[in-house]
Amino acid sequence: MESKIEKAVDAFIEGFNCAQAIFSTYGTELGIDRDTALKISSGFGGGIARMxxxxxxxxxxxxxxxxxxxxxxxxxxxxxxxxYKIINEITSGFKEWNKTTLCKELLGHDLNTDEGRLFIQENGLFNTVCIKCIRDAARLVEEF
Known part of the structure; x- marks a missing residue:
């Protein structure tokens, strides 16, 4: 049986953004249907609307x-x-593992420039950095 952590990673690989991957995986357990969860979280990928x-x-x-x-x-x-307490604890754990919570610092390149996107794609950062962040966030959700 696939773990929820891997289910979230699979959602990202399937083409959903990082926020959608987490929220659609765990939201369904809390009574929200997958389509609604995907819609609600759709604007939060790329560090909130690619910001x-x-x-x-x-x-x-x-x-x-x-x-x-x-x-x-x-x-x-x-x-x-x-x-607020749980969100602060999740944030602390994520920072401990990744040194930052900012997408731009995690990826090290600007998603809003052609050069930045090209570098991220050519160097597989979505498949390394982003998938690690999804796994870390999912582990923290499961912990709390």
Missing amino acids: QETCGALTGAYMVVGLKYGKTLADDKVSHEKT
Whole structure:
């Protein structure tokens, strides 16, 4: 039986972005259908709409945490604090393993330039860096 970590990697290899790979894999366990999960997370790849800010695998993990623990009542401070605590712990673990949470620093090249995209593709960084980030984010989701 395929692990959820490998299922997330497979979703990325299939052509979904890093955020979609995480959120669609784990969101379905929490009551959201795969198509809806893919739609919600579609803008978060490439460090949020290819802006290369926070890694999409991490934002996908954050969405999973929010779906599981997020507050639904305005005055629910317990759920709010639990969500933030887990997201901070996931972020710390990811930083420990990868030294940064920023997509641009993880890839080391600009996705928004022809030269940067070409370098990333020619050097297989989507298949090395991004897949490692997806595995790391998935491991952290499973841990928490």
